[in-house]
Amino acid sequence: DVKVTQSSRYLVKRTGEKVFLECVQDMDHENMFWYRQDPGLGLRLIYFSYDVKMKEKGDIPEGYSVSREKKERFSLILESASTNQTSMYLCASMRTSGYYEQYFGPGTRLTVT
Amino acid sequence: AQSVSQHNHHVILSEAASLELGCNYSYGGTVNLFWYVQYPGQHLQLLLKYFSGDPLVKGIKGFEAEFIKSKFSFNLRKPSVQWSDTAEYFCAVNEGGGADGLTFGKGTHLIIQP
Numbered sequence: 001d002v003k004v005t006q007s008s009r010y011l012v013k014r015t016g017e018k019v020f021l022e023c024v025q026d027m028d029h030e031n032m033f034w035y036r037q038d039p040g041l042g043l044r045l046i047y048f049s050y051d052v053k054m055k056e057k058g059d060i061p062e063g064y065s066v067s068r069e070k071k072e073r074f075s076l077i078l079e080s081a082s083t084n085q086t087s088m089y090l091c092a093s094m095r096t097s098g099y100y101e102q103y104f105g106p107g108t109r110l111t112v113t
Numbered sequence: 114a115q116s117v118s119q120h121n122h123h124v125i126l127s128e129a130a131s132l133e134l135g136c137n138y139s140y141g142g143t144v145n146l147f148w149y150v151q152y153p154g155q156h157l158q159l160l161l162k163y164f165s166g167d168p169l170v171k172g173i174k175g176f177e178a179e180f181i182k183s184k185f186s187f188n189l190r191k192p193s194v195q196w197s198d199t200a201e202y203f204c205a206v207n208e209g210g211g212a213d214g215l216t217f218g219k220g221t222h223l224i225i226q227p
Contacts, residue, residue, distance in 0.1 A: 033214050040122070042203060043157075045214035058214050090157065100145050100164075100207060102215060104157040 003027070004105035006091055012111045019078040021108050023091030029103075030096045032074035034058075034066065037088040037107070046089075049074055050096075081112045115140040119204055119218035126194055127226050134189040134221050136204030146187040147205040147215065148178055157203070163187065174198070199225045 007022035025032065031050055035043040035058075045058030047066040055066050063085060067075045074093075078085055088109050092102040120135035138144060148160040161172025168180040178189045187204060201222050205215040 035214070035217075040219060042117075042119075042219040043205075043215070043217040045216070048214045056213075059216075101147070101159060101162060103159075104149075106156040 004091055004093055004103050006089075006105040006108050008108050009106060010109050010111075012113065013078075013081050014113055015082060017078075017081050017112075019081050019110065019112075021076040021078075021089055021091075021110070023074045023076070023093075023105055024072050025074075025091075025093035025103070026072065027093065027095070027103075028071065029093040030071070031094040032068065033092040033094070033102065034064075034074065034076045035090045035092065036060070037090055043090060046076065081110075083112050086110060086112045115206055115208070115216040117204055117206055117216050117218040119202075119221050121221050122219065123222045123224070125224045125226065128196055129193050132189070132191040132194050132198070132223070134202055134204075134223070136187045136189065136218060137185050138187070138204075138206045138216075139185065140206065140208060141185075142208060144206050144208060146178075146180060148172065148176070148187075148189050149203045149205060149217075151201040151203070153200065160189070160202075194223075194225050196225045196227050199223060 004025045033048040034046040037043045049068045065077045090107045091105040094102045116139040118137045146163040149157045150160045151157045163170045163180045171177045203220045204218040
């Protein structure tokens, strides 16, 4: 079974802090994704990565950056956290060949106060 | 840009009732279609998927969905729901042949009353 893990289930940070959310997958998938999930809005794509050191903007990249130094790890960075970034953050991974099924991690619920 | 519409944001049914959740997408080309489910306190998991072939696809837990290309629809169905089907359901799409992220609908919160 594919396993996608996220470093924290719950996180509380202050406005202006730099925040790192970590995601690790164990199936050697080439593609990794960060989404945020908000009630009534569904999931929205923030950034994704096809390969190590590669990144692509999703639908809502403003206020975020990402880092992918190793194939199995994809980090989401909030340079200066703001209250409107309070949300559930979901990481996913997917292999390139075959069917494009994404596997999701358990999520990190971030609260910015 | 693609968009996905889920018609019902909240649905309440009694056990044994039949379920149909609507999903429409906007992209006119080849698409891959998915239904994901999120049970309370659990992570998102795949219910079923359509890539090509038979437009009627069967997933886990007795769910099925039908792809109707002419209607840009991918509705989720279950003939008889159970209390354990209480969850949030998301329809998602990406362009066929692409490895980009998914575009999700806003979700349907399904509550099954015993």
